[in-house]
Amino acid sequence: MPRQYLFATSTAEGLAMLAANPGARLIAGGTDLVIDLKEEKRQVNTLVDITRIPELKTISATGGQVILGAAVTHTMAATSPLIREKLPALAAAAAAVGSPQVRNVGTLAGNVVNAQPAADTAVALVALGAVAIILGPEGERRVPVAELYAGVGRSRVNPGREMITRFTVDLWGEGEASAFARLSPRRALSLPLLNVAVRVQAEGGRCTRARICVAPVAQQPLLCEEAATVLVGREPDADVIARAAAAASAAARPRDSLLRGSSTYRKEMTSVLVKRALSEAFFQATSRKTAIYGE
Incomplete structure (x- = not known):
């Protein structure tokens, strides 16, 4: 000591x-x-x-x-x-x-x-x-x-x-939002099986910027750049969000773990959590703009 x-x-x-x-x-x-x-x-x-x-x-x-x-x-x-x-x-x-x-x-x-x-x-x-x-x-x-x-x-x-x-x-400015999603054995005092954070910006009904980070599916928090490119320039509807989530899942390389679960399970859940976080973030972006600007 x-x-x-x-x-x-x-x-x-x-x-x-x-x-x-x-x-x-x-x-x-x-x-x-x-x-x-x-x-x-x-x-x-x-x-x-x-x-x-x-x-x-x-x-x-x-x-x-x-x-x-x-x-x-x-x-x-x-x-x-x-x-x-x-x-x-x-x-x-x-x-x-x-x-x-x-x-x-x-x-x-x-x-x-x-x-x-x-x-x-x-x-x-x-x-x-x-x-x-x-x-x-x-x-x-x-x-x-x-x-x-x-x-x-x-x-x-x-x-x-x-x-x-x-x-x-x-700060990105008007139309930006972010969200976090976590999968764990219980709601508190537990390590995450997976966690996801996203940041988006939407203008004119289309996504203009996006960042998606997933862990632990690599040796460091994984920034899923290809998944983010799926969103940019497109209307963030359910199909586009699903395709971005699938791209994030494809990029993830989790290992089998007695503590966190199998690789197959966590790859599938990566898609679920990314969809959940993106949906929340785009909802925030739209709701915040409406509340502030009255659109």
């Missing part, structure tokens, strides 16, 4: 603590890290707690973007009026994570850096096109969340020398 536990009050101080203590690692919620330490899956001599850095726990919208601090908890994301209005897929995904205790301390950045392909909020962030702003010794870099995976449990963010400070999500 770690020999020392340090609290950083700024991002600069946090990076300095990491640099001064080889073998150190950042901690915020710690819902996965603490278990790994107890089971001796990781060797860490120093933990640097970043939960006392105020800017890491903010949610705001400015310049056509939603900005989410890295240490925003799942509960904060699930209950934020801004997130529920602008990014409902993320609010729904955050509400699906674990138990209230886990949601109260677990963070968005932790869900991403842990690099598990079925992490609910990470799947939503990929579907939403979120970009991670990462601060390290060489300065700041911006990387789409979809590009932060190096394999199951392997992140391209090194929590021993750098930190995600925030996520940004560009």
Whole structure:
């Protein structure tokens, strides 16, 4: 177990603590890290707690973007009026994570850096096109969340020398909506057999933009680009949505699992969940436009 536990009050101080203590690692919620330490899956001599850095726990919208601090908890994301209005897929995904205790301390950045392909909020962030702003010794870099995976449990963010400070999500504007769907053995306290997040935009009765993310059907949240192209330029009726869902299912490569079910079952259910999420998102897009513009 770690020999020392340090609290950083700024991002600069946090990076300095990491640099001064080889073998150190950042901690915020710690819902996965603490278990790994107890089971001796990781060797860490120093933990640097970043939960006392105020800017890491903010949610705001400015310049056509939603900005989410890295240490925003799942509960904060699930209950934020801004997130529920602008990014409902993320609010729904955050509400699906674990138990209230886990949601109260677990963070968005932790869900991403842990690099598990079925992490609910990470799947939503990929579907939403979120970009991670990462601060390290060489300065700041911006990387789409979809590009932060190096394999199951392997992140391209090194929590021993750098930190995600925030996520940004560009707003698409009029006619956009998002949705999240999850298949699990029970409604709470269970890992997902499958989860799906989608984001769409519709104008003039046709889909103009779409993103579809499915997990765990690959070594990382799978962005189904071919399925999205089925939607773009077409009226999102039941037939088009079904064809997009079939394309997502075809792209999915789930493995047989005693925990999550057979590959065949999960491929078929991928189509079901994608249809469900797309139908909800397009309904949102139409209903919201009607409510706001009176069309």
